[in-house]
Amino acid sequence: EAQVTQNPRYLITVTGKKLTVTCSQNMNHEYMSWYRQDPGLGLRQIYYSMNVEVTDKGDVPEGYKVSRKEKRNFPLILESPSPNQTSLYFCASSLGQGAHEQYFGPGTRLTVT
Amino acid sequence: DAKTTQPPSMDCAEGRAANLPCNHSTISGNEYVYWYRQIHSQGPQYIIHGLKNNETNEMASLIITEDRKSSTLILPHATLRDTAVYYCIVRGLSGTYKYIFGTGTRLKVLA
Numbered sequence: 120e121a122q123v124t125q126n127p128r129y130l131i132t133v134t135g136k137k138l139t140v141t142c143s144q145n146m147n148h149e150y151m152s153w154y155r156q157d158p159g160l161g162l163r164q165i166y167y168s169m170n171v172e173v174t175d176k177g178d179v180p181e182g183y184k185v186s187r188k189e190k191r192n193f194p195l196i197l198e199s200p201s202p203n204q205t206s207l208y209f210c211a212s213s214l215g216q217g218a219h220e221q222y223f224g225p226g227t228r229l230t231v232t
Numbered sequence: 233d234a235k236t237t238q239p240p241s242m243d244c245a246e247g248r249a250a251n252l253p254c255n256h257s258t259i260s261g262n263e264y265v266y267w268y269r270q271i272h273s274q275g276p277q278y279i280i281h282g283l284k285n286n287e288t289n290e291m292a293s294l295i296i297t298e299d300r301k302s303s304t305l306i307l308p309h310a311t312l313r314d315t316a317v318y319y320c321i322v323r324g325l326s327g328t329y330k331y332i333f334g335t336g337t338r339l340k341v342l343a
Contacts, residue, residue, distance in 0.1 A: 123275070154333075161319070162276070162333035177330070209275050217325040219264070223275025 121146045123224035125210050131230045132200055140195045140227050142210030148222070150213045151193040155179065155206040156226075162209065168193055169216050200231040236320045241338040244314075250307040252337050254320030257301040263324045265296060266331070267305045269316040276319065276333070279305065310341045 123144045132138055144151065152167035154177075164177030168187040182204055184196040193212075197204060210224040237255040244250040256265065264283050268276040280287055280294045282303070287294045293306040307314050319336040 156273075159335065161335045162331075164330060164332075167330075207273060211275070219266070219281050220278040221268075221276075221331065223277070225275055226273060228273075 121222070123210055123212055123222050125208075125224040125227050127227060128225065129228050131232065133232055134201055135199050138197050138200060138229075140197075140208060140210075140229070142193045142195065142224060143191050144193075144210075144212040144222070145191065146212065146214075146222065147190065148212035148218075149190070149215045150218065151187065152177065152211050152221075153183070153185065153193070153195050154209045154211065155204075156209065157206050165195070165208075200229075202231050205229060205231050235332070236322055236334055238318075238320050238334060238337045240335065241340070243340050243342055244307075244310045246312060246341050246343050247309055250305075250310040250314065250339055250341070252305040252307075252318050252320075252339065253302065254305070255302045256320070256322045259300050259322050260324065263322045265294065265300075265303050266321040266323060267292070267294065268319045268321065268333075269314075270319070270336070271313075271316040279318075310339075312341050312343060315339060315341045 126141045149170045153165040154162040156162045163179045165183050166185040168174040208227045211221045213221045264281050266281040267279040270276045280292050282294045296303045317336040317338050319333050
């Protein structure tokens with residue numbers, strides 16, 4: 120089944136403890152991106168990747184890192200999480216930059232205390 | 233990228249057509265209109281997109297005005313499972329290809 124998977128789905132952690140949220144897609148998509156969703160603010164793009172080893176900042180990149188060493192994986196790294204990074208995170212992928220349909224993962228609910 | 237304006241919420245009776253409006257008065261000629269929906273806190277789901285012409289697929293129809301400043305998503309026979317937040321997005325196929333999600337319209341389908 121074609122899908123985008125994220126792990127973990129739920130995570131509670133403490134301030135400053137490094138964490139990684141994994142994202143994987145099995146559709147051979149070139150384009151992948153990360154969003155965060157907060158009440159009243161909609162989805163905001165954190166980082167995106169147009170292909171392997173090509174990443175760029177979205178609208179809210181501060182406090183996050185990404186890497187794209189393989190086409191299928193696009194992990195989101197929080198080196199030193201803070202409470203303001205408590206949010207619902209979504210990974211998405213599409214065939215290419217200009218593809219019309221973006222496929223979203225199920226989401227990761229992160230709480231930083 | 234153009235900004236969109238949508239009503240924050242709408243109700244629709246089950247079995248009736250749901251018409252969700254979107255204003256995108258600053259859209260430029262090479263920008264597409266996309267609709268996604270999000271059920272509860274699941275990942276958003278693509279519905280449909282269009283450039284100038286009206287479009288229809290198995291999920292919905294998209295009507296774009298001639299001046300392209302607004303559009304309407306039509307769910308022809310709304311069911312309870314269509315209760316969701318619907319996002320109208322305008323995006324060009326150049327530059328960053330960025331999707332800008334607003335806060336959408338919360339559609340409630342009533343039994």
